[in-house]
Amino acid sequence: MVKKKKGRSVRRNPNVNLEPEELTQAPHSFIIHRGFNNGHILELTRDFRKVMEPFTAKSLQEHKKNTIKDFVSVAGLLHVTHLCIFSQTEFGMYFKVGRLPRGPTLTFKIHEFSLAKDVVSSLKKQLVIERAFKHSPLIVLNSFSGDTPHMKLMASMFQNMFPKINLTNVDLNNIRRCVLMNYNPSSEIIDFRHYVIKITPVGVSKGVKKVVQGKVPNLSKCNDISEFFTKAGLLSESEMEEDPNNHITVNQKLATRGNVEQGQSAIRLTELGPRITLQLMKIEDGLLDGIVLYHNFIHKTEEEKLIIQKKRDAKKKLKERRKRLQEENKKRKETEKEESKQKSLKGMKKDASREQTKNKDGNEDTNQDDDDATYYREEIGEEPDKDLFMASEVNNKMSMKKSKVFNKFNKKHKLDVSSKDKKQNFKKDFKSNKFDKSSDDRRKFSRNKDKNKSHLRTHKPLKSKSSIYYAVVH
Template sequence: MADVDTPQTFVFKRGRLAHAASLLVGNLQLVFYPNGYSRLKARKSNTLRDFLAVAGSLGVTHLLVFTSSGEGTTLRIIKTPHGPTLTFRLVEYSSMQDLHAAQGAPVLTKRMIDSAPLCIMAGFGDVGKETKRSSDEQKAIQLCATTIKAMYPEVSVTTAGWRSVKRCVLYSADKTGLISFRHYLVRYRIADASGGLISVFQEHNLALGSLESIKDIQTLQRPEPTDLLECFFSDKPFQLIEVGPRMKLKLLKIEAGVSSGMVLYHAYVTKTAEQVAASELKAAITRNRMEKEARLDIRRRVRRLEEESRNIARTATARQQTADNLAYYAAEREAELSESLGDSPAT
């Protein structure tokens, strides 16, 4: 059983999604494994309240919900049990299957993902500095960073060592606030290998026709890191292998509660003080209504359990009465047979 302090996630979809977007659901379930549920399936009849009802007993701290509308695919990150709820639009995305077909990325196995990934955040502190964005937007991005970071368990590299890191995820924000997501396997680098040998092992389609002999491999140059995360690991005894999925996320809004609270931030709507007060009142009414419905639901469940207990007790009583009647009938028949045998003439 997972530690109570370890974050747990549900990843599922609501409604119909495009096939490519549906693949992301299973991909992210693998990303969060083993601190998630890789075989979670949502039925059409399941509501968000159903998932919230079981989240507490299972120790689930975050829900990732994919939905689709006329404007595209959205991803909601919900912190249970009281929020906040972050809503993103998927600007671009590629599934693990897409990367495997295009780049030959390895297919994940349970052995590769038996430990949680290391979460790396980059660029969130620089959002809005050059574009002079409002303080509300900068605070929203910082809340995004805090919420995303909380979805992953803390991995102490200094304590456990680099060899304990098998995977890592990178969330990087550009200066406009667009968030990119990448997922990598971390492989141990060959010790004391030359740049030429590293080139041979890392390049799948390396051209060696220009070399006169095998000794000339040593003249090959070690490939330079191509992105931010590879630069970070360039002096580490590891190499990175991207396995997907990839996503680019645009923050749309932040709600205080669980998909029904007051809107704390909206990318396209700016409210006046009167509108904010009206939103707070509406959120309070909605919150009270949901709490009342939750209490009624608990009472209904308690009554149903009590009725089931009474039915079980009545059934047990009826069975015991039947058993007693059968025993009494058997005793009477035995007595009658004994009397009849005693009254019969001797031969």
């Protein structure tokens, strides 16, 4: 006997698609573009999505019909915390960073930018590692130590865009990229750079590195393999003049060859791009619409701020009033709809009661004859004749039949009586020879009769090719 398979139990089998807490608590981002759809701004948004991987929507599809509310409504389900917008207007390009769902929003002006493909093509040694994009980059802020509130808010916004690092549990193999943001206090400009991190062993010649890393050395210029390991001319200028400040002691075992635990290694950065030069313009309290907390170029007095605040409050009250009126109208329409429904149900009940009364009246008419017969028996004491109380029934039946026939005739058999009478009279006159045979009327009638029958004359075509050939020959 074959055993039956047991069904899956929901309690015993937990949901496999549940994400771990590290992923749900990590900051996620939406990166979109607005304004003129220029080719540069599209490529810049794609490059910035590459920087923010893996906690971003890499293949996010956006359309002109999509509004900011659409992205905000979906953000909660996908654990999205930040919204980055690249916009372009007639005056220039801008970069906005907003905290979801209620702000604040920072607006930057883009002075200069270089795409990732241009940065990589300008390097002599291009190093692009796809495995480096499986983990989030390390954020490094330089000169963001101002005491002003806008500087603190800007630094905290950039730090919260990337996941936090626990120094006790961090794995150095996962830190493969770095984002550097340098602030210049004099010009108030921020330089954005994106690098890939490479750790190489120190105190080892170039030949030894190649052998350790598993590369096949080129021994065409050497007489012996010892020359390949001891020759100092094979080293490049950057390797000959290494900065001792770049040397570190690795406390973990790295996946790259040549780096030994508790050994000396050097950190090297290779730029991936893009390069962006930013300047802070303003800070808003809400998400793209709120009180301006800071503006770099426009400074307003307290009176102007109070006037703006009053306008905002009036606009907010008007919006609330319109919303309340809309809800009241909605409730009123629902009540009217319910009332009309109840009225229609009452009318249907009245029609049903009328039909029942009609049926009762018909039954009373049929039973009236029986009542008359019983009354006749009680008063006279004899049985009445059969035809005595049948006249009313016959009259009722005849009237019902007439009404039915008349209704059918009115609905279906509506004929033109005048044209029918004319045709019948004409046929009677013709049969009774009222027309004179030698008269013109007789001839006209015969001609018209032949013309009317002319459309019935048809020439039947020959069916096959053999019949056509027979007709032509004979």
